[in-house]
Amino acid sequence: MQPIVSIANLSKVYASGLHALRGVTLDIAKGEIFALLGPNGAGKSTLINIVCGIVTPSEGMIRVGGHDIQSQYRAARRMIGLVPQELTTDAFEKVWDTVSFSRGLFGLPRDPGHIERVLKDLALYEKRESRIMQLSGGMKRRVLIAKALAHEPKVLFLDEPTAGVDVELRQDMWRLVRRLREQGVTVILTTHYIEEAEEMADRVGVIRKGEIILVEEKVELMRKLGKKQLTLHLREPVGTLPESLARHALQVGEGGRSLIYTYETRGERTGITGLLGDLADAGIAFTDLDTSQSSLEDIFVDLVRERA
């Protein structure tokens, strides 16, 4: 199936000379929830803002629903809703008016029924006659979401939707995202909370220093996340492994010169002691060993360190 968002070889160099994105290629499938994960300054907002038309790309090609975002910007942008990272709202306008304004801006005729539904979904209906400046920060964020949904987008971008919001709004947001998915809306969100990606996403992309370093199904990712590999470099190549080692589920490396053992870091017992004992019993000697974590985990460790 044709991806709903297709980004090819996208680069961005800001006027300051800063390389914010380097050759990003990414396809988003229709109807999925995609979480873009990465530390502050990785280029998440830049990527989203380029797709939405707020920042001009330096290089690359982007299609939304098959429409080029530059030459066919009208068709492309009609499909897109954006909730920006910053809490940028008007002050004096009333909630109802600002949400209706957004719908008009996207070229749609008035539809009070739709606006009412959106406001009710976001628990904003009671506040429809309030001026935005009278609302709390959390309520303002709801207004931004309502504005983004006013024109019934097919693709919704949420740029750090839960940064600094209270628990209630966070849960409402997750409910909303799931409901949108049921309606066939594609949701792309950025976050630097791993749990958020874990909770909401079908697929996760990790961006670091302007490069997408990994894109993976969440389920697959979680499986890799908790695993570590021990590689034993053997003195003599082995052919078939002795029966006594079967319980360790070892993989044999290239030319039988190494053995690879995968274990759970989260488990209480790694089984390494047992393995080494069994190897000695089987007379298999090794010259060296190393352990590796998936690079993703390194990133997550970095991320966690940044948050702390």
Add this chain to the structure above:
Amino acid sequence: MKGVSMLNVPAVLAIYRFEMARFWRTALQSIVAPVISTSLYFVVFGAAIGSRVQTVDDIPYGAFIVPGLMMLSLLTQSVSNASFGIYFPRFAGTIYEILSAPISPLEVVLGFVGAAATKSIVIGLIILATASLFVPLHIAHPFWMVFFLLLTALTFSLFGFVIGLWADGFEKLQLVPLLIVTPLTFLGGSFYSIEMLPPFWRAVSLFNPVVYLVSGFRWAFFGRGDVAVGVSIAATLAFLTLCLGLVAYIFRTGYRLKS
């Protein structure tokens, strides 16, 4: 993606209504202020000076200053409304929504500049109505009066829009109206005929574009101006074209709107 049929009319209307709502929200300042200041001008210029300078070009002085007064407001209001209208969303960050919407630069300009021009025309007409309470007014060429009113409002709203894009602070936003527009208007024959100036200053005045606007506008009222009306019309159109070109250039380069 071209052609009038593709014009995103709901978007233009949305921006227009949004901007007009701001105007009506502050209706008291928007409307009362020009009424008061016009009345003051009449008290100061009309009564005080008018008692000494009875007529200019056979026109009673009180009536003579009406086109100039209207122009003064039209210019300052157009520039400040339009510059503030586009500067504020840039400043507050709400411009993101306009940039991400399926609208062309032309439509953005139509919405913002249309609203700014409407406001200043409304204010111009309020001044006209207020003035008519003080002096009897007869408009010799109503069509051309409306022509100058519309084109001046449009041109200076475009000019204000450019300033609103260029400004990166509230000081700059006020700098141009304060240092350029207001002096040019006061020195542009709003309250006197440039015929009354010594020859040297008369020649200098001819470099002031506002002279042509005021003169044309006054011609529409009284059938007489400082320069031939054809020159006024040409100058107005030229300035409009210049501002349109400037705005088109700005949008083509994404200047100050997109990084």
